[in-house]
Amino acid sequence: MEEKAKSLKKACYELDTDYPSLFSMVNGARFIKKDGVELVTLDMVKDHDGEYSDWTITIEQGQKIGEVMDRIPFGVLNKTITGLGATTLEITNQERDSIIVVPTKSLAYGKYKSANNHFGDGYAFYFGSPIKEIRSAVKPAQVKNYLDSNNQWKKKFLVVADSLPRLIEILDSYNIDVYNSYFLMVDEIDTMQADSAYRPRLEYVMDYYFKFNQKFRSAVSATLNDFSNPKMEYESKIVTRWRENPRRNIDLIYTNYVDDTAVKIITQKLSENTDAKILIAYNSLDGILNILELLKKRNVDGVNNSNCGILCSERNNDKVKEYIEDADNVISEDANLQKRIA
Numbered sequence: 001m002e003e004k005a006k007s008l009k010k011a012c013y014e015l016d017t018d019y020p021s022l023f024s025m026v027n028g029a030r031f032i033k034k035d036g037v038e039l040v041t042l043d044m045v046k047d048h049d050g051e052y053s054d055w056t057i058t059i060e061q062g063q064k065i066g067e068v069m070d071r072i073p074f075g076v077l078n079k080t081i082t083g084l085g086a087t088t089l090e091i092t093n094q095e096r097d098s099i100i101v102v103p104t105k106s107l108a109y110g111k112y113k114s115a116n117n118h119f120g121d122g123y124a125f126y127f128g129s130p131i132k133e134i135r136s137a138v139k140p141a142q143v144k145n146y147l148d149s150n151n152q153w154k155k156k157f158l159v160v161a162d163s164l165p166r167l168i169e170i171l172d173s174y175n176i177d178v179y180n181s182y183f184l185m186v187d188e189i190d191t192m193q194a195d196s197a198y199r200p201r202l203e204y205v206m207d208y209y210f211k212f213n214q215k216f217r218s219a220v221s222a223t224l225n226d227f228s229n230p231k232m233e234y235e236s237k238i239v240t241r242w243r244e245n246p247r248r249n250i251d252l253i254y255t256n257y258v259d260d261t262a263v264k265i266i267t268q269k270l271s272e273n274t275d276a277k278i279l280i281a282y283n284s285l286d287g288i289l290n291i292l293e294l295l296k297k298r299n300v301d302g303v304n305n306s307n308c309g310i311l312c313s314e315r316n317n318d319k320v321k322e323y324i325e326d327a328d329n330v331i332s333e334d335a336n337l338q339k340r341i342a
Contacts, residue, residue, distance in 0.1 A: 027073035054237045061242040071095050074215045075236035079222040090185045091115050097155040101186045105160045112158040127167045128160035140170045161205050184212045189219040263294045277337045309339035
């Protein structure tokens with residue numbers, strides 16, 4: 001079967017001559033099955049140089065990206081779908097060594113433990129500040145031992161964003177051409193941008209991102225916003241979407257009293273289901289603390305410091321010290337919510 005590789009200035013693809021209307025590869029990622037993708041289009045959107053470079057990939061509802069592609073494509077991947085399995089695909093694929101950057105240590109640790117539980121100890125390597133059984137900062141010798149481990153697996157580093165410069169420094173000290181031999185995946189790039197206002201070191205991640213070979217880097221998000229770094233506009237972009245949008249029951253509530261309304265809804269949900277666990281996404285730490293205090297003052301059944309958890313930046317530990325004694329156990333190694341309210 002003859003395949004002819006073609007490329008635009010940024011978008012890279014191959015046409016399978018046996019299936020002239022189907023793509024077999026987009027931005028380095030090969031499609032697993034010819035019928036796995038309903039439609040691949042090169043969107044009629046031009047970049048700053050007047051080149052077409054944005055791809056849209058339509059897949060069946062419920063499919064994971066690992067069922068469609070053999071690896072994460074290079075460039076910007078706008079998933080538009082949460083839980084698509086992009087991070088899992090990069091961790092499990094054996095096409096290349098990878099550095100996978102995530103915003104928080106709890107997420108990095110959870111992905112690391114899940115991979116090692118599945119494939120065996122020594123498959124993936126967590127690189128970040130101490131958490132759970134990892135009592136001290138990672139030492140260069142530990143990285144060297146992992147690099148020298150004689151197993152059949154590609155190297156998979158799960159690294160906290162703040163720790164990426166140190167990991168690259170260590171790999172470089174062992175004469176590894178990091179920027180041309182490792183694939184860098186920056187997960188939740190939107191969170192990196194949003195949090196950089198109070199975690200300035202997150203901005204360094206993008207400085208390192210552009211040092212990697214263009215075909216050895218990817219920025220991934222399910223909720224992509226406009227980029228603050230103008231260089232990102234020159235990256236090839238891929239959008240994944242389901243053929244039919246999922247239908248969800250979403251209640252929109254308009255209120256000028258966010259905390260009080262949240263307390264009423266939480267109280268109602270807990271009374272309806274005594275085994276319920278509730279995850280609250282709130283971008284105000286003071287608001288989070290106020291909600292928890294209101295729940296305790298109203299003696300909502302089962303709400304206390306031990307079964308409530310807060311996930312936030314380490315620099316805010318002093319504010320939430322009542323809730324961080326067991327903070328590492330808010331989310332399990334399999335990414336399941338452990339606390340009743342978080």
